Amino acid sequence: MDSIKSFKGYGKVNELEERAFRQKTRKRCIVLIVSSIVLVTVIIGAVVGIVVHKRNSSSSSNSVPPTELTPAASLNAVCGVTQYPSTCYSSISSVETSNTTDPKIIFKLSLRVAADELSKLKDYPAKLKAKTNDPRLTAALDVCETVFDDAVDRLNDSISSMGSVGEGGKLLTSSKIDDMKTWLSSSITDQDTCLGALQELNNTLDNSAILDDVRNAMQNSTEFVSNSLAIVAKILGSLADFNIPIHRRLLGFERRDLGFPSWVSASDRRLLQAANNKTAVAAQLTVAKDGSGEYTTISAAVAAVPKKSASRVVIYVKAGTYVENVILDKNTWNVMMYGDGMTETIVSGSLNFVDGTPTFSTSTFAVKGKGFIAKDMGFINTAGAEKHQAVAFRSASDFSVFYRCSFDAYQDTLYAYSNRQFYRECDITGTIDFIFGNAAAVFQNCNIMPRQPLSNQYNTITAQGKSDPNQSTGISIQKCTLSPLNSNLTAPTYLGRPWKAYSTTVVMQSNIGSFLNQLGWTEWVPNTEPPSTIFYAEYQNTGPGSDTAHRVTWAGYKPTITADQAGKFTVTTFIQGGEWLPATSVTFDASL
Secondary structure, X not given: OOEOOEOXXXXXXXXXXXXXXXXXXXXXXXXXXXXXXXXXHHHHHHHHHHHHHHHHHOOOOOOOOOOOOOHHHHHHHHHOXXXXXXXXXXXXXXXXXXXXXXXXXXXXXXXXXHHHHHHHHOOHHHHHHOOOOOHHHHHHHHHHHHHHHHHHHHHHHHHHHHOOOOOOOOOOOHHHHHHHHHHHHHHHHHXXXXXXHHHOOOOOOOOHHHHHHHHHHHHHHHHHHHHHHHHHHHHHHHHOOOOOHHHHHHHOOOOOOOOOOEOOOHHHHHHHHOOOHHHHOOOOEEEOOOOOOOEOOHHHHHHOOOOOOOOOEEEEEOOEEEEOOEEEOOOOOOEEEEOOOOOOEEEEEOOOOOOOOOHHHOOOEXXXXXXXXXXXXXXXXXXXXXXXXXXXXXXXXXXXXXXXXXEEOOEOOEEEOOOEEEEEOOEEEEOEEEEEEOOEEEEEOOEEEEOOOOOOOOEEEEEEOOOOOOOOOEEEXXXXXXXXXXXXXXXXXXXXXXXXXXXXXXXEOOXXXXXXXXXXXXXXXXXXXXXXXXXXXXXXXXXXXXXXOOOOOOXXXXXXXXXXXXXXXXXXXXXXXXXXXHHHOOOOOOOO
């Protein structure tokens, strides 16, 4: 059982490890801040000088060319903005084609070395499983196998997105830059998840030696992916801020404020805005417990979906409670699933950590394939508070939308795992860390309802898992209502606790009830202030719980932020919603 001073969290490390990591992180951050400013200035200055010289040379044959960076100096400058500059330089310089000064080419090479290293790691969990008979450890290593495979896919997606980019090759668009930042962020999350699955066994199994082995085996792949993410976020992104035509075309950040994340197509909007699902939405597949559809289980309907479908596949799930664990794998794309209402069409499961399932694998419903939409459905994990971690829904679907859905459990209800996600008019209920993960997730007009936990526990609404400073992830709660599920809530309740060193959570323009502890937030490690690298903030909230006068005084917490700062966490900016949400037809507020 968990005490109020120490309750389990997915992948939680012990206090000594946490303090040592934070001390190392603070030192690294100071070095990175200084070196980033200097080195980005160097390489951008060189690029600007070269482009300006080329521009001027056409009008003056006597112009003197500036001193250009050598390939080694250019690589050193690019790697200088990463968290692991020495491994960045050594890994890329060993590639035969690394003799270049073009930061785009250097970035592409960094992707190649990261993908190669991750590919070597894919078979490692299977080797460890062959040496153990412990079912819990085997299950955790199964998670590692799954997420390593996913991490490789994220790298390959990024490499494919680059295409023939290079000197004289095609240019990158702003949407491709956003995509690669998202996918590389997800690849880091995938690797973190393996360690998390092994770490959560520490309380039940002495697997410290295996944990150390896996961490050491992952060191290169973790650092290489982090390096790639830093390069695209800091170098390629910074070049876009200069008024140079090639880079304006390369990285233009112009956005269309369409009042909706524009990755939602017009046809998807019509599907989502249909007043009467039964007649207005043409479903290709129908699920009904009474046999009136083509399928009696959701899993059977999902299995019939064509792999990597470029067009929308609509599944109608009639009213009823479907007791099954549903998984939409990474090759199941563009599925829209709708029901007869969040209280009428229910998917129910009971897998949980106490009975031997890793948190990652407890999900009643899990989706990876891009473009998933759920509407008018409920997802529940019935394991109960005493079973600890028990996920109702896990999403790693990029460009996913959840409209008028409910997510009901206790600890770890909604696992917003990775990629870009949007939740509108949803009901979310739970106790400890009941909205958690490392997606870029925006919650709008949702009802967020803490419930009574076990007698020795307290509630934390969020636990955000950003572990790398360049990840484009976080939790944004906008225009939501935060109130207890029922009147018996007496446990101390907080807006969240920072799970990782760069955890990012903003609550804005929401109504917060009187149930909230006046501190607002709480630590991950009891009585230990989180690192200053987190970003936790509140903006223009209302209600009796919105008073920030007695909030925590952490360096990384902002009791108020500017409109410009808050705007970074809106649908249009934070999840590039203006580019994909309009197609889904889900109503959304694009800005503040």
